[in-house]
Amino acid sequence: MSDTHAQSVAYVRDTMLPQKEPPISETGAIKWLRENLFSGWVNAILTLASLVVVYFVVSHLFPWFWNGIWRAGSLTECREIRDAAGVESAACFAVIGERWNQLVYGFYPQHLYWRPNLAFVLMLVAFAPVLFDSLSRRALWFSLLSPFVIYWLIWGGSIWLPVAAILGFVLGWGAFRIVHPLAGNLGAVIAAGLVPVLWWMLAAVGFADMMQGLVPIAMEAVPSKQLGGFMVSVLIGVTGIVLSLPIGILLALGRQSDLFIVKSLCVGFIEFIRGVPLITLLFTASLLLNYFLPPGTNFDIILRVMIMVTLFASAYMAEVIRGGLAALPSGQYEAADALGLNYWKAQQLIIMPQALKISIPGIVNTFIGLFKDTTLVMFIGIFDMLGMSNAIRATADWNGIYWELFIFIGLVFWICCYSMSRYSQYLERKLRTDHH
The missing domain is CATH 1.10.3720.10 (MetI-like)
Structure with missing residues (x-):
């Protein structure tokens, strides 16, 4: 093989092809939809069924919310306002404003x-x-x-x-510190729990x-x-x-x-x-x-x-x-x-x-x-x-x-x-x- 032929081999690239955009189905919202909502025929059927259910719920509830009445003194007054406005359904949210303090x-x-x-x-x-x-x-x-x-x-x-309740915890802490050197952890914990209970049951109200x-x-x-x-x-x-x-x-x-x-x-x-x-x-x-x-x-x-x-x-x-x-x-x-x-x-x-x-x-x-x-x-x-x-x-x-x-x-x-x-x-x- 001659040197000239060796330097002009057809499969040796000497220039780069221009970069192309990725396919539209592999980027952005379309990619997300394909991967999450339409990745298979079962997923696609569930997605379409869900959209029908969502449309049905929103189409019925949205007018009820949108026509909501916020100022009225009773349910009867709400209905009168709804009928005067000529709408089929309207939420009576006025009850929340009227009785919020009780709620x-x-x-x-x-x-x-x-x-x-x-x-x-x-x-x-x-x-x-x-x-x-x-x-x-x-x-x-x-x-x-x-x-x-x-x-x-x-x-x-x-x-x-x-204040008497606080004193009970103070007495419990004092009992723990006193009993701990004498009876160890278990005795100190028992004393720390028992002393406040006795104080609260027997003496706290009288002290107060x-x-x-x-x-x-x-x-x-x-x-x-x-x-x-x-x-x-x-x-x-x-x-x-x-x-x-x-x-x-x-x-x-x-x-x-x-x-x-x-x-x-x-x-x-x-x-x-x-x-x-x-x-x-x-x-x-x-x-x-x-x-x-x-x-x-x-x-x-x-x-x-x-x-x-x-x-x-x-x-x-x-x-x-x-x-x-x-x-x-x-x-x-x-x-x-x-x-x-x-x-x-x-x-x-x-x-x-x-x-x-x-x-x-x-x-x-x-x-x-x-x-x-x-x-x-x-x-x-x-x-x-x-x-x-x-x-x-x-x-x-x-x-x-x-x-x-x-x-x-x-x-x-x-x-x-x-x-x-x-x-x-x-x-x-x-x-x-x-x-x-």
Whole structure:
């Protein structure tokens, strides 16, 4: 082969072809549609059927929403406005504007609305340093004291009753510090739990009455029967959420304990509570609990419900956290032992942080379920938002209205539950340790 022939081989490229655009079916919206909605004949049929259903629903509901009436004094007036406008269907959203105060506050006195409003703001401020670690840790002191301030703002009465409640926790901490050198961890924990309970049952009310006589500081009292609406759902839900997590952690640890009595008590409590419907516990709190209390004891109904809801959520929370503990490899426990950490230090620094991170989806799922379950209190005579909707529909002005109230209540709960879900996703992203 000659040199000239070797330098002019036909398949050796000496120029590049111009770059072409990719096929239109492989870019943009058309690619997305092909991959997600029309990737096969089954997917295509389901997509077309879904479009028909969506069109049917929207074509019927959109005029009802679009023609909604926002200003009227009764359902009859809404219908008169609808007929005068010449439309077939129109939502009567005027009931929300007319009765929003009952849906939010129940029968709370109107001149005292500033108190639950301020309590709600304080609750958000108290949650901030707990939810976002970028804030100062000193603000946690306010988070610890805020429940007592919120209680006083909503129920009113003497300021010395919440002060007496705070003293119970102080006495419990003092008992723990005193008993710990003498009886170890178990004895100190028992003393720390027993002393506050005895104080609250035997001496707290007398102390509060005595101090009120000496230094009278009080606000107008509001009985629990006047509380209602969304305010009650927030009170019961937030209380259950805040208290069920630490109680659930203790129950989960107790269920894994080597101490037979502790393990048996925790297992018995968890299995009993999980085997009983929440509505049964609420009826127990409403009707039966007073039979087990000393004669003449006035145990607030909402406080009883808070206790039962907290215990119910704690049992489920214990199982969620136990799942997180079971998911940890045994090497983590061995590493804690190798570092010379005792049981509580190992739980605090190594075991529990990882178990809680694993359990975040289950924990938030329990919180969301608990918050929605607060609507069950309507069956024991507490007028939450659903209970207030029944009371509103029982009046002559709004008898016969349904969907507008239920849609509003559902929207409020959806916003709250979706916010919790979004925060849990934020927390999961923040705590990720993998690098995928």
